[in-house]
Amino acid sequence: MKKIFQILILLILVSTEVNSQQFSLGVQLGTGTYSMSDLKTINDITTNNLPFNTKTVANFPPFINYSASFLFTAGKVCTGLTYTFLSTGSRVSGKDYSGEYRFDMLINSSAPGICAAIDLLQKGKIRYSFYTTTGVMFSILEIKEYLQVMETTLKDETLKFRSFNLFTEPGFKITYPFKFLDIGINAGYAFQYYNRLFRYKENKELYLANPSSGNPVKPGWNGFRAGLSVVYTFK
Numbered sequence: 001m002k003k004i005f006q007i008l009i010l011l012i013l014v015s016t017e018v019n020s021q022q023f024s025l026g027v028q029l030g031t032g033t034y035s036m037s038d039l040k041t042i043n044d045i046t047t048n049n050l051p052f053n054t055k056t057v058a059n060f061p062p063f064i065n066y067s068a069s070f071l072f073t074a075g076k077v078c079t080g081l082t083y084t085f086l087s088t089g090s091r092v093s094g095k096d097y098s099g100e101y102r103f104d105m106l107i108n109s110s111a112p113g114i115c116a117a118i119d120l121l122q123k124g125k126i127r128y129s130f131y132t133t134t135g136v137m138f139s140i141l142e143i144k145e146y147l148q149v150m151e152t153t154l155k156d157e158t159l160k161f162r163s164f165n166l167f168t169e170p171g172f173k174i175t176y177p178f179k180f181l182d183i184g185i186n187a188g189y190a191f192q193y194y195n196r197l198f199r200y201k202e203n204k205e206l207y208l209a210n211p212s213s214g215n216p217v218k219p220g221w222n223g224f225r226a227g228l229s230v231v232y233t234f235k
Contacts, residue, residue, distance in 0.1 A: 021074045023234045024182075028067035030227030032190065034088050035220035036060040038210070039105055039141075043092055045211050046103050054094035054101060063088045067227065069115060076119040082133055084111040086221065099149040109139040109221060117173065127175045131186065132168065139163040139219045141198055141208070161198035161208050163219050167191060171225065182231040192221045 040059055047054055065087070071080035087108035094101045113135020121128040140162055147155040171188020197216035200206035208217040 021072070024069075024071040024073060024080075024231050025234075026067075026069040026071060026229055026231035028069070028186075028227045028229035030065045030067060030084075030186075030225060031062050032065060032086065032225040033062050033223035034060050034086075035222045036088070036090075036107070037220050038217040039090065039107070039220065041210060042105070042217065043090055043103070046092055049211075050094070050101070052094055052101070054092050054103075057091040057093055059090045060088045060107075065225075065227075067229075069231075071115075071231065073233075078115075078117040078129075080115050082113050082115045082135070084113070084135075085109070086111065099147070101148075102144070102146040104142075104144040106142045106144075107139060107219065109137045109219070111135050111137045111167065113167075125177055129173045129175065130170070131173050131188070132170045134168045135166070137163075137165045137167055137192070137219070137221060139165065139198075139221075140201075141219070160201040162201055163198045164194075164196045165192050165219060165221070166194040167221060168193075169225055173229075175231075180232065182229075182233070184229040184231065185227070186229065187224070187226045190221060190223060190225050192219065195219070 043056055043059060047056065065084055067082060067084040069080050069082040071078055085108065087106070089104065089106040092103040113133050115131060115133040117129045117131035119127050119129050140160065143159045143161070145155055145157050147153070167190055169188045169190040171186055173184050173186035175182050175184040195218045197218050198208040200208070209215060210217055
């Protein structure tokens with residue numbers, strides 16, 4: 001974490017020595033993979049402990065994420081502030097003539113951070129850059145369990161948990177100018193660290209634990225990232 005901030009500070013200091021300075025606003029539509037190993041284990045335990053057949057309909061698949069950024073560019077160096085919203089989820093379900101069962105876990109994260117990029121190469125109008133984003137992740141997990149036998153609802157419960165983590169996402173970006181916009185595509189990998197457990201929203205003394213081992217359960221936002229961005233530069 002300390003080394004990342006040192007690199008960002010160095011990039012900012014370098015950028016201030018360059019005369020051509022620009023401010024930009026950007027938005028990005030992206031996707032990513034998410035490990036969520038602790039939560040996937042809960043799905044496995046839930047399925048194995050049920051006395052009836054179920055199947056996992058979704059197990060934290062890639063899903064669309066959204067980003068917005070305010071950027072400062074000086075020469076080949078770009079720094080700025082960014083915000084990303086991510087979400088994914090899972091469902092274990094079973095249904096027949098006798099009843100219905102659903103076990104849903106929905107998780108999202110608000111991730112503000114700081115970003116930096118440096119141009120590595122330019123061929124014609126196309127720019128190739130290395131970027132890194134570092135920030136915090138405020139995750140919210142909602143667990144819903146529903147059981148109906150015949151026409152009687154035996155369980156309909158919703159629990160909410162919160163977690164706080166840090167992340168760093170290094171990657172590469174290709175940018176092409178189109179009229180008054182810069183169109184970019186990027187690919188990287190997000191590393192989650194400072195892994196804090198899920199605490200119950202209504203009582204922070206309580207936390208989510210693995211039903212078998214009793215170990216605390218944590219988010220798992222590690223994974224590949226890709227996105228398509230549009231940046232407008234103020235003249």
